[in-house]
Amino acid sequence: SGQVTVGELAKLMHKQASEIIKFLFLLGNMATINTVLDDENIELVGMEFGIEVHKENIVEEFNFEEMEEDEDPSKLESRPPVVTIMGHVDHGKTTLLDTIRKTKVTEGEFGGITQHIGAYQVEVNGRKVTFLDTPGHEAFTAMRARGAKVTDVTIIVVAADDGVMPQTKEAVDHAKAAGVPIIVAVNKMDKEGANPERVMSEMSELGCMPEEWGGDTIFVPVSAKTGEGVEDLLENVLVVAEVADLRANPHKNAVGTVIEAKLDKGRGSVATLLIEAGTLHASDAIVVGTAFGRVRKMTDDMGKEIKVAGPSTPVEIIGLNSVPIAGDVFKAFDSEKKARQIAEARLNVRVEEERNASSAMSLEDLARQI
Numbered sequence: 001s002g003q004v005t006v007g008e009l010a011k012l013m014h015k016q017a018s019e020i021i022k023f024l025f026l027l028g029n030m031a032t033i034n035t036v037l038d039d040e041n042i043e044l045v046g047m048e049f050g051i052e053v054h055k056e057n058i059v060e061e062f063n064f065e066e067m068e069e070d071e072d073p074s075k076l077e078s079r080p081p082v083v084t085i086m087g088h089v090d091h092g093k094t095t096l097l098d099t100i101r102k103t104k105v106t107e108g109e110f111g112g113i114t115q116h117i118g119a120y121q122v123e124v125n126g127r128k129v130t131f132l133d134t135p136g137h138e139a140f141t142a143m144r145a146r147g148a149k150v151t152d153v154t155i156i157v158v159a160a161d162d163g164v165m166p167q168t169k170e171a172v173d174h175a176k177a178a179g180v181p182i183i184v185a186v187n188k189m190d191k192e193g194a195n196p197e198r199v200m201s202e203m204s205e206l207g208c209m210p211e212e213w214g215g216d217t218i219f220v221p222v223s224a225k226t227g228e229g230v231e232d233l234l235e236n237v238l239v240v241a242e243v244a245d246l247r248a249n250p251h252k253n254a255v256g257t258v259i260e261a262k263l264d265k266g267r268g269s270v271a272t273l274l275i276e277a278g279t280l281h282a283s284d285a286i287v288v289g290t291a292f293g294r295v296r297k298m299t300d301d302m303g304k305e306i307k308v309a310g311p312s313t314p315v316e317i318i319g320l321n322s323v324p325i326a327g328d329v330f331k332a333f334d335s336e337k338k339a340r341q342i343a344e345a346r347l348n349v350r351v352e353e354e355r356n357a358s359s360a361m362s363l364e365d366l367a368r369q370i
């Protein structure tokens with residue numbers, strides 16, 4: 001079930017946390033504003049304050065990010081792998097992804113792509129594969145960490161003329177921390193001075209020993225520019241993904257992660273979402289962080305309007321009342337009313353937290369002055 005603290009419950013019920021703490025104390029339970037309440041205590045508090053807090057209530061799903069849902073194994077269906085492309089700045093990640101798309105998407109369609117959303121789906125040997133691009137710039141550590149989390153396979157691009165660099169190492173760390181298999185694309189093989197052996201030995205030092213040297217990391221020499229080796233790379237991705245036997249339940253409300261979000265002058269809040277499980281429908285009500293709304297329009301990575309999207313699909317949506325934060329978890333709900341209640345309760349909690357933080361700050365300032 002959802003996790004709710006005393007502080008959050010107080011906000012939800014428009015009560016002071018101290019009142020709830022006092023009540024729990026009288027029951028013999030020591031609690032603070034951060035104490036997580038069990039279902040029984042939630043019910044008791046609800047009864048005491050004359051508010052019915054039952055299963056259908058928003059309390060249940062207030063922290064949906066932390067909820068582990070028990071999936072009925074019979075509902076799980078095979079889903080496409082999500083592959084994140086990471087690596088040092090300028091090592092060729094975006095060029096590689098463009099090349100993959102060009103070879104896999106017909107010329108006309110490719111020309112129709114107006115926006116770079118950094119999340120694409122292509123078909124490799126008749127099987128769908130979702131790719132996420134990540135920037136190599138050091139300022140984007142959080143984005144790489146997030147990419148590693150939502151991903152099933154990581155392609156780490158290393159330029160053969162440059163070797164392992166700081167963001168290569170960081171990408172390896174993120175992938176290992178997330179327990180995601182790594183495939184190394186040794187890129188820019190067309191360049192003079194390309195030295196794949198050096199890449200292999202430097203990657204070995206990071207714990208990625210090539211198969212041909214007795215390790216278990218696949219290295220594929222490629223040129224994102226000429227396309228050489230790219231098919232080979234994709235085949236290896238499919239093999240690694242197949243071994244993982246990826247599944248998700250498409251028969252429930254969609255849950256997933258925000259990949260990118262921005263405010264667009266004409267369209268308002270525009271968010272790129274990666275659906276991890278469930279199916280998202282155009283017109284579904286969703287919550288992300290403190291943002292909520294109905295999906296007013298949903299488009300695929302080709303900019304084509306779609307009505308339904310299942311697991312591992314990247315989509316762009318409009319209709320949220322504010323711009324969510326990339327990396328946040330979204331969830332669809334049965335009614336817009338419920339979505340609004342959850343988002344508003346979260347906003348209340350956030351405002352209160354900010355108020356507490358700023359009053360704590362001013363007390364500190366006061367103490368310093370004394």
Ligand code: GTP
Binds near residue numbers: 092096224
């Ligand atoms: P960031 O997103 O900024 O981290 O860079 P990136 O890794 O996406 O690199 P990008 O694809 O933008 O490529 C950087 C430069 O390297 C561009 O000028 C590309 O044309 C060039 N480049 C990429 N791949 C190859 C390749 O295989 N061979 C050659 N010769 N140049 C390449």
Ligand code: MG
Binds near residue numbers: 095133
């Ligand atoms: Mg790039």
